[in-house]
Amino acid sequence: MAAEKAEMDALKKECDGLRAQIEAARKAVNDGSMTAAASGVASVGRVQLKLRKTLKGHLAKIYAMHWSADSRQMVSASQDGKLLIWDCFTGNKLIRTPSGLKTPDLCLCPLPVIVSCLWDLETGKQKVIFTNHIGDCMSLALSPDMSTFISGACDSLAKLWDVREGSCKQTFSGHTSDINAISFFQSGNAIITGSDDCQCKMYDLRADQEVICYQDSSLNAGVTSLAVSSSGRLIFAGYDDFNCHIWDSLKGEKVGVLSGHDNRVSCTGVPDDGMGVCTGSWDSFLKLWN
């Protein structure tokens, strides 16, 4: 017993030492900030997008949506147990399927669908299970080159994973509550997170740390979802206050808002062609804006 306790103490001491080492290494490269780098960049001004369509069809809260690679079709999932596939150009429903999925996030990609394990669609078997988060994993996103993915969890951490090896490569802290939303920046070098602590953050993967925080004292609602415009300049963040607020990713300023939902915005998405943004809500509607 004593030997085991001694070993535990030694391991704990080593953990503490390694954590301190990581913080010191991050501090050593922390020679600037995003706001400093963007100080000479022109402001985007007020971003005013119009509501183009409201998609009605779900009978209960919508909790996830995902654009197809064709930037025209979109799938939405609701607590009514249905997955609906929409043609967003016409507003028509294409397919309705009953769904037994209870996932908080849908991720459609040519590779196996990532839930919190990697499934082989052909065999229907779990290929790799990613276990590292202490809390429930609430959000996932695949990197543009599909070699890594990021997860955000109730333990307030974001983690970067290697898809093939199933190993966690980096861990990002800073949020003080559940991370509900996570997305890659288009270049693949940064990630953006949204949390119940009412903040969004951008972490650069190569600097291994937070580079900017998106917060506003007037915003007291948790972030539920987020999506990034195709250049990376605009972040669309859905909040519990029924709105989707628009942030200038470089300057950290709020530059617009999408208002219209009658309940919490639960999901947002920008299609690959960047032509608009879709918001889904607990009010059972999806709205298309551009």
Add this chain to the structure above:
Amino acid sequence: MSNNSAANSSLVLAQKAVKQLRLEASVRRIKVSQAAAELKNFCLQNAHKDPLLTGVPSSDNPFRPPKSCVLL
């Protein structure tokens, strides 16, 4: 593991934690100033191709078909 005593599994977890932290500590990091500059440049270089920044012309808006006039 045939004998899963609490102490045993705590030890295994602690060993895994150390291994994971060693991996994360070995990451090669670039300077924040360089990272931020590159992110900024990416945004600026792609701004002209971002419809949500440049605006979507109503004649060409996929989510809003143009109103058509029928000439008799």
